[in-house]
Amino acid sequence: MQTPLFGAHAALGARMAPFAGWDMPIQYDGILAEHTRTRQAASVFDICHMGEFEARGPTALADLERLLTQPVATLAVGQCRYGYLLRDDGGVRDDLTCYRLGPDRFWLVVNAGTTPQDAAWIRQHIAPTTQFTDLSADTGKLDIQGPTARVEMEKAFDLRLPELGYFRFIELRLDGVPCLLSRTGYTGEFGYELYGPASAMRAFWDRLLQRSAIRPAGLGARDTLRLEMGYPLYGHELSAEQTPAGASRGRYINMAKDFIGRPAVAAELAQPRQWLVGLQLDARRAARAHDPVAWNGRAVGVVTSGSFAPSLGVAVALAYVAVDAAQPGQRLTILTRGGELPATAVTLPFYRHGTARGAPPPP
């Protein structure tokens, strides 16, 4: 499948690759350049492949409270929250963000590869009085990320944006087109996720690139940026085969409520076997998903993601590691096809200077 920006990527000479059934840009002028620009200035990412659902009606809140691990009832209108959609056995169907647009109106933003299965599952688990709509086909999404994202957005669209708290959003019109703008992202930097009609995305994209200093970045930089923050990626750190307990250590899960998959999560949080840990390697050479992790000659875990981390100058990895070997400071060995790579377990995030939570530095 192609996003509404496929032609724009081709015109920019992007290098494309298949991702979750979509033909997506991996890099334009190089992952290192795009990564650094996002940390220091601002980038725009085509994220139109991701899925968006709306649930509304008098029973929507109760349905979502039972479907999702994150607290929903305490969301204010204009606030969004990250969490998980689980199977009955606690396996992760998806990780997603729940937006509250009104007392009885919510959006869910889900991963591209899981969108159809998520929609089917949610439809099976809602009351007849909850209206569920899959908006994905008609909804586009651009991520504008980086410390200068706000000033550049204002320049591109010739408007003033309000102060938005982290994980807060507004509905607004851009060029007369109704949109939703949230102060969220997947890079660790200050920035926005912008949702609007798929048909408007090409005009928004062109405007951003023509009237601001924002440059495009691809999924390659998106991956190195999220990895430096220790953010999980569905299919790597999260999957149907395991509960989110090891990745979240209880965060984004409200154990005080009843939700689908809760017993398995409760059991694993009570007696954890493995944690998702950050491994900082001694050198630049990267480990890869599925590489085994060893401690004192014993296999204690497996790498889920790995890459050179441009902001750190060394390679980093995320790995599931047995709880007794997962303390920060623990020295571990990653067994790669090309040899053994020494690493140290560290507290996440790897990169500690991100602007995501704080106000951006003055221009």
Add this chain to the structure above:
Amino acid sequence: MEEYLEATYDKFIFRVKTDCRYTKDEFWAAIKGRVATVGMTDFQQKSKGDVTILTTVAPGTELKQGQTMGDMETIKATIDLIAPVTGKVVEVNPALRDRPFLINDEPHGAGWIYRIELADPEGDAGALLSAAAYFELLKEKIVQEAKNLYG
């Protein structure tokens, strides 16, 4: 005029430049006098996919044939760069710093990786495969690795 041998598998064409010499590790060397320009084979770059991050050794580094001379991450794998010749690195392709995927675009052209001053030009040349010998090896590899090719 540049000449290539070509092996085809499915929609892929693998090109072997005839005036270069090759290693089984999938690197090529074009030797002129005492200096070899070295790079990655077309087969390797197509098999492993777009290069995303390249780590090279510094100019002045002494390399032995078969030794690691850096590594690269592609969208599919992390791969060691294996020196095809013995000598001292005199130049790292500066264009690769920002655009490592030139290795994919022009593995025998703008995507060259190092210039290496050879310790023993004739000995090195003798230890490398001719284009014709590498081409035979390549055809065998294509059959073996056909399933791993991307696309």
